[in-house]
Amino acid sequence: MNQNKDQREDAELEDSHDESSEAPTAAGGEALDLEGLDLTVETVEERISPSETNVFDK
């Protein structure tokens, strides 16, 4: 699997510095071209089908 995940058990938020082998990286002090980067965030609100709304059948 191509993935980037903090594997540590009970990881503390402040210790989160996981590295990605696949995702693009930006070096610590390197300036990001923030105005040029595509920062679009897309989510999909899961469709609720009629088969999922019929929750009260006998």
Added chain:
Amino acid sequence: MIQLPSNDFPVTLAFPPQGHWTQPHLALPCLKAWLHASGYGDVEQMDLSVEAFDHFLTAESLTRAAEKVQRRLPLDRFKEDRLPLGQMRAWRAAAESAASAESVIERVEAAKAVLRGQDHTVEAERGFWDPDRYIPAVRTLYHGLRLISSAHYPSELTPHNFTMSYSNDSSEDVLAATLDEEQNPFIEFYREQVMPRLIEREPRVLGLSVLYGSQLIPALTLARMVKAALPDCHITMGGGFLAYIGDKVMAAPGMAECFDSIVFHEGERPLLMLCEALRLGEGLEDVGSLAWWDRSDPDHPVAVKNMAAHPIKLDDAPAPDLDGLPMEKYFSPRVVIPYDVNRGCYYGECTFCTLPTVIGPGYRTRSSETIARHVVELRDRYASTHFNFITDCMPPGMIKDLPERLIEAEAGVTWWADARIEPKAYDADGAKRLYESGCRKLLFGFESATKRILKMMMKGQSLKSVVEVARNCTEADISVTFYAMVGFPTETREEARATLEFIEEHADIIREVSLQTFHIDEVAKTYKEPEQFGIRVLDAPGDLALYHDYEADQGMTQEEAAEMFEEMMASFRRNLAIFSGDNIFYFMQKSHYFLHLASGETPQGFSGRCADRTEARAQRAADPGLKVSPGLVTVPLDFSYSEAVRTLSDPLARAARPDFLTGRYVRDADQVAEEQLPPLEVKERFLLYDAENGEFVELRDGGARVLAALRQHGTLGSLIEAQRRGGASEAALDRLEQFAAELHRLGVLRSKTPTPTPSPALASAQG
């Protein structure tokens, strides 16, 4: 009455997958109680649906599923320049599995413990009562089932449905599905988990309850396996779904290899007669309401259908017997006991309703005294004070009388039930008395806000009385749910929107809506008298077909009604608190919202909490302490995940897939969809999954770069500072903050201290 030694005539009753996972179903407990009261002491009942959910949702099963997905659907298999519709569903399954499998496997047991209230010894500390622990747990289980589904692609198992590429409309399809181990997850489950127990027990009769279309293939799969292993076991099937299509099943070639008989309508008396005939070695000719195969010539079984049995006198029937059901496996912290107060409908006029086909003709009820006595018995026997009264509606006299008997018996229970708008019974005093007797939620058949449609439906209710009843219940702190229907013949878009507006205008007294699309089955009045409704019913291909498409000269087409369903649901998601954001999981898990009400929460209080939660999330801002969620997984993709999901949600794509519950399945739709829905072009994308949050989020290259930088810097504040030192403009930093705020709202970035969400129910739950 006979009294059989316990090992003389073992009977096993099984509820095959898939049914709801939060509470037991009523059918088998009623049958077991009746057989037991008639002298059959060795009746075992198995809820194989909840057992299957429990089995699949283990680290071991999910690990096997993840390995299987890797073999069957490796993500790098999709390396073409374009992703056509025919591969989109498989690619989506591969992408989701790659992102979520590891986290889901790690967390599945903890998630089950949260839903079952087994995560903490102190009631008030249990995650079930805390939305920030409950909802991620539900999501984890949903993702677990998606992993199981991907392993058996293109089958899909959810808490509410099970579909395969095979159609229920065709016996050839159904029988092929029972043998397809690649796609049918239940073959292995039965072989490993169920068959050894049945072989050891050697039941003389195996009864399979098939209430829903989603159970047909799983039921026949088990029946076929048992038939091969235990040829002397008589396998009978019954239940609501077979009441519709049982005759067609009996007429279909190949079915005689799977089972021996079908019981139509109410099962108590026929099942007892069947057991008696088999025990005494008699023929089956006199077993009422039974269709069976005469195997006088073993090579050519002949289908025979007997006369109908007399319905039982319900008030004489024993209380349901839940002994032997795996109570600890239901996905609820407290067992909600199902109990049948009556059968049939005293009103019986609604033109869309086909209930008599399911339960048989006539209306019968238990007396209020019997109900109160049984409720107390069941409460003590199963140590639960929560009940789901199974009824289509209670008549006005019962609505007045039952609360008095429950209060008199000091039942001390809470309950919910379906109901019909009866303004005289649900007046202000009546509603208060219902609350005092434990009623916490009522579900009314509202259907439509258009008088013309209500008249065609013969609902016999006015909008004035609807509002009056809902307000009286709400003021008594009884939560109100409305059943609503879209697409009744001749209904226009404007009329459907009027229903939507009516509900939303009364959101203060209507907490939930169970919205359904209208469909025609072969026993409906709309099928038998289509001209009365201005429609032409079309032929349905397939020897087991139950549902029919139709054409109408006025009003919405079926496709338009399906679109209107989406429009209405989208609006409910915006405007009903319990449907907003991920609060909708409370609605989708049967009885879970009710359990909050039963624990002292009011409908208004719960809705307010849901609304506050959604609002608080929308208000999340980019504070400097934001960090990347430690469990975040990032998977690079070659296509856009969100584009794929949107394409697959198109009505054209959906119609190409069998759906046993809604009946909407258009043959050859896959070709039409392939022609009209363009393939996805290659795009560099990143799919994010966080187990704490459970939603998939998609970023582009730029977003992924910023996220990586955020990881390196530790906090948003540190990253901003570094960028400022590097010469970034204020506009650029503002853009960064907006991006971070968005990811914060989606749970990808976390502030150090989560916002507490106190629940008034917790205090009372502690008691």
